[in-house]
Amino acid sequence: xxxxxxxxxxxxxxxxxxxxxxxxxxxxxxxxxxxxxxxxxxxxxxxxxxxxxxxxxxxxxxxxxxxxxxxxxxxxxxxxxxxxxxxxxxxxxxxxxxxxxxxxxxxxxxxxxxxxxxxxxxxxxxxxxxxxxxxxxxxxxxxxxxxxxxxxxxxxxxxxxxxxxxxxxxxxxxxxxxxxxxxxxxxxxxxxxxxxxxxxxxxxxxxxxxxxxxxxxxxxxxxxxxxxxxxxxxxxxxxxxxxxxxxxxxxxxxxxxxxxxxxxxxxxxxxxxxxxxxxxxxxxxxxxxxxxxxxxxxxxxxxxxxxxxxxxxxxxxxxxxxxxxxxxxxxxxxxxxxxxxxxxxxxxxxxxxxxxxxxxxxxxxxxxxxxxxxxxxxxxxxxxxxxxxxxxxxxxxxxxxxxxxxxxxxx
Amino acid sequence: xxxxxxxxxxxxxxxxxxxxxxxxxxxxxxxxxxxxxxxxxxxxxxxxxxxxxxxxxxxxxxxxxxxxxxxxxxxxxxxxxxxxxxxxxxxxxxxxxxxxxxxxxxxxxxxxxxxxxxxxxxxxxxxxxxxxxxxxxxxxxxxxxxxxxxxxxxxxxxxxxxxxxxxxxxxxxxxxxxxxxxxxxxxxxxxxxxxxxxxxxxxxxxxxxxxxxxxxxxxxxxxxxxxxxxxxxxxxxxxxxxxxxxxxxxxxxxxxxxxxxxxxxxxxxxxxxxxxxxxxxxxxxxxxxxxxxxxxxxxxxxxxxxxxxxxxxxxxxxxxxxxxxxxxxxxxxxxxxxxxxxxxxxxxxxxxxxxxxxxxxxxxxxxxxxxxxxxxxxxxxxxxxxxxxxxxxxxxxxxxxxxxxxxxxxx
Numbered sequence: 001x002x003x004x005x006x007x008x009x010x011x012x013x014x015x016x017x018x019x020x021x022x023x024x025x026x027x028x029x030x031x032x033x034x035x036x037x038x039x040x041x042x043x044x045x046x047x048x049x050x051x052x053x054x055x056x057x058x059x060x061x062x063x064x065x066x067x068x069x070x071x072x073x074x075x076x077x078x079x080x081x082x083x084x085x086x087x088x089x090x091x092x093x094x095x096x097x098x099x100x101x102x103x104x105x106x107x108x109x110x111x112x113x114x115x116x117x118x119x120x121x122x123x124x125x126x127x128x129x130x131x132x133x134x135x136x137x138x139x140x141x142x143x144x145x146x147x148x149x150x151x152x153x154x155x156x157x158x159x160x161x162x163x164x165x166x167x168x169x170x171x172x173x174x175x176x177x178x179x180x181x182x183x184x185x186x187x188x189x190x191x192x193x194x195x196x197x198x199x200x201x202x203x204x205x206x207x208x209x210x211x212x213x214x215x216x217x218x219x220x221x222x223x224x225x226x227x228x229x230x231x232x233x234x235x236x237x238x239x240x241x242x243x244x245x246x247x248x249x250x251x252x253x254x255x256x257x258x259x260x261x262x263x264x265x266x267x268x269x270x271x272x273x274x275x276x277x278x279x280x281x282x283x284x285x286x287x288x289x290x291x292x293x294x295x296x297x298x299x300x301x302x303x304x305x306x307x308x309x310x311x312x313x314x315x316x317x318x319x320x321x322x323x324x325x326x327x328x329x330x331x332x333x334x335x336x337x338x339x340x341x342x343x344x345x346x347x348x349x350x351x352x353x354x355x356x357x358x359x360x361x362x363x364x365x366x367x368x369x370x371x372x373x374x375x376x377x378x379x380x381x382x383x384x385x386x387x388x389x390x391x392x393x394x395x396x397x398x399x400x401x402x403x404x405x406x407x408x409x410x411x
Numbered sequence: 412x413x414x415x416x417x418x419x420x421x422x423x424x425x426x427x428x429x430x431x432x433x434x435x436x437x438x439x440x441x442x443x444x445x446x447x448x449x450x451x452x453x454x455x456x457x458x459x460x461x462x463x464x465x466x467x468x469x470x471x472x473x474x475x476x477x478x479x480x481x482x483x484x485x486x487x488x489x490x491x492x493x494x495x496x497x498x499x500x501x502x503x504x505x506x507x508x509x510x511x512x513x514x515x516x517x518x519x520x521x522x523x524x525x526x527x528x529x530x531x532x533x534x535x536x537x538x539x540x541x542x543x544x545x546x547x548x549x550x551x552x553x554x555x556x557x558x559x560x561x562x563x564x565x566x567x568x569x570x571x572x573x574x575x576x577x578x579x580x581x582x583x584x585x586x587x588x589x590x591x592x593x594x595x596x597x598x599x600x601x602x603x604x605x606x607x608x609x610x611x612x613x614x615x616x617x618x619x620x621x622x623x624x625x626x627x628x629x630x631x632x633x634x635x636x637x638x639x640x641x642x643x644x645x646x647x648x649x650x651x652x653x654x655x656x657x658x659x660x661x662x663x664x665x666x667x668x669x670x671x672x673x674x675x676x677x678x679x680x681x682x683x684x685x686x687x688x689x690x691x692x693x694x695x696x697x698x699x700x701x702x703x704x705x706x707x708x709x710x711x712x713x714x715x716x717x718x719x720x721x722x723x724x725x726x727x728x729x730x731x732x733x734x735x736x737x738x739x740x741x742x743x744x745x746x747x748x749x750x751x752x753x754x755x756x757x758x759x760x761x762x763x764x765x766x767x768x769x770x771x772x773x774x775x776x777x778x779x780x781x782x783x784x785x786x787x788x789x790x791x792x793x794x795x796x797x798x799x800x801x802x803x804x805x806x807x808x809x810x811x812x813x814x815x816x817x818x819x820x821x822x
Binding site for chain 1: 427430431461464465467468469472473475476477479480483486487489490491493494495497498504505507509510554555556
């Protein structure tokens with residue numbers, strides 16, 4: 001007998017029938033002899049609707065009040081899930097964040113977990129109650145409701161799993177696991193049976209939307225295994241039907257490159273003919289940082305004979321207009337000849353812990369893309385990933401070619 | 412300067428525009444120099460939707476979980492109202508029931524208020540904060556969320572007014588006051604400037620839906636004046652534009668009959684030729700009481716030569732089928748010849764504290780109805796009301812004739 005935390009995302013509890021279906025998954029785990037705690041998201045679409053209500057009064061609304069409004073979505077699902085479990089004859093009870101309590105700091109709409117003592121909840125679960133916790137939310141020191149940021153229910157689930165000393169945290173979603181690449185684009189993409197925390201973290205930050213980055217960080221820090229699986233497809237009871245996110249050294253078969261991620265969320269800015277002098281990078285990036293704009297990839301060309309250089313970097317597409325505005329207002333100070341902006345770009349990334357110890361991994365990428373006539377605009381590397389920025393129109397071609405080149409294709 | 416509690420019902424906060432409109436009413440009171448606390452209902456339709464979610468999983472769902480689900484409707488409105496007030500530059504903050512806290516017993520879905528210490532909230536309001544409390548909800552001793560029953564936000568508002576020692580509780584709704592009769596039926600109905608607690612209580616229990624009965628009881632016990640007024644029509648700032656519910660002796664001009672109520676929620680049952688023996692009433696009504704069926708009007712004819720009697724009474728229309736089933740199963744024991752059921756009836760009531768000290772009030776009613784050829788099926792009286800049961804088709808005719816006969820018509 002072991003204790004599991006099962007988390008159901010918005011599409012998995014999108015309507016009453018789906019909530020009943022999710023309850024059936026929980027019941028199946030109970031029947032196998034597991035003790036179970038459940039974490040639920042809001043029904044699909046509800047969070048957006050509630051945020052839109054706040055925005056339609058004023059875009060500059062109080063984050064404390066947004067949290068008080070938006071957290072209700074998960075409360076509704078938690079109560080309905082408890083009812084659906086009770087209807088199956090199970091002992092279930094819903095818990096809002098403040099009732100557990102899950103204590104956070106007071107950074108409303110993006111709160112961090114400060115303290116999560118779930119001993120009492122663990123005892124109830126060990127005594128046979130299925131505790132259903134509303135995800136995404138906590139309570140601040142002054143008794144206000146807080147939320148953990150978009151996708152925060154994944155973090156709630158991992159935090160609960162750690163707090164109740166669960167054996168594993170199962171994240172039920174609308175895909176049946178983590179794939180070597182996006183299966184909607186790369187038909188030969190394979191579901192990975194296992195993936196290391198570090199790899200999952202890179203994939204999540206580089207565009208794979210299957211898990212919230214913070215939840216993977218938390219799981220990695222406390223070594224809590226996560227299984228990603230589908231509410232709609234995977235059979236319960238079969239041995240780990242989804243993808244297990246776990247320690248790297250537990251993964252036997254290890255390719256150099258584990259998976260490919262891509263994102264179209266970035267836009268490229270080039271400042272043409274900037275004077276190549278000390279302090280120029282600060283002149284460009286300090287005003288952006290002050291405006292809370294995150295700069296991702298940065299590349300600077302070698303200075304020409306006029307001692308000027310081209311500086312290229314990427315920002316989130318949502319921030320493109322603000323970025324342009326700020327740089328235009330700083331034009332005198334920075335002293336550039338021209339500003340070019342391009343939102344028609346895709347960032348494609350290779351991820352794999354094996355890259356640490358293998359030479360020539362990036363070379364294969366450059367060669368493969370060159371053979372297909374795809375121009376690389378910017379390159380960025382980390383210890384276990386290599387990313388390139390390419391023109392958006394080549395996205396599918398690049399992903400499929402790289403997937404084959406790194407031996408990831410399904411047999 | 413005085414402290415007011417303003418309560419907005421479901422239609423008054425039915426969408427974002429209406430929430431903004433309600434916020435404008437609050438702002439106008441603040442501008443007049445009042446300190447203000449606000450209580451809000453769920454947006455119109457939301458409570459029904461949430462209850463339907465629970466029911467669609469199972470009609471026999473856990474009342475604790477229903478409360479956890481349904482209470483979220485008022486939480487959403489409270490947050491949105493706080494945002495709408497802040498948008499006007501006011502200092503506002505939302506409060507869920509558990510945050511104040513409003514403590515109740517553990518009778519989920521129909522909890523009673525046990526303790527309501529709002530001293531801290533009063534201090535915040537006196538310091539200039541507009542406290543926006545989610546209506547309808549409280550928290551039990553074990554930390555679960557409870558709700559006060561249908562229409563419970565009226566009770567929340569009156570309880571808050573008492574707890575913060577407000578001068579008055581203004582209930583904003585979709586009618587601009589309490590009328591001498593239903594203005595959709597009686598064109599000459601007049602809005603009353605003032606009405607006594609006792610009269611309002613009778614009107615509310617006899618079918619006038621403008622205030623929840625419990626809220627009027629509470630206001631009467633603590634002598635808290637309530638004003639009923641419209642979010643859509645009444646001008647702010649004019650002297651008490653709605654109807655003030657207050658002490659009887661504060662009302663100067665007093666008709667014998669203050670208003671007419673009517674309800675089509677009742678159904679009539681007649682047991683024909685019941686043996687007229689001791690214990691027969693118990694044989695009929697004890698099984699109904701055990702099934703939680705409330706019996707309203709009761710009349711029994713004099714015994715005939717066979718020592719049998721006809722027994723007529725009314726129950727809620729919703730309970731009619733259950734009532735028939737129970738009485739049929741008890742037929743042997745009760746020993747009646749026939750059971751007649753009629754849901755085509757209306758109960759029409761006269762209400763007025765003046766009836767205590769005036770003779771002949773009921774006689775005018777009987778004479779007026781007789782002149783119009785309307786048969787009275789059952790009569791019931793209380794100290795300040797007289798009710799008759801008539802055939803449903805005569806509802807409008809009876810109301811208009813009685814309205815004129817008692818001198819209630821507008822000039």
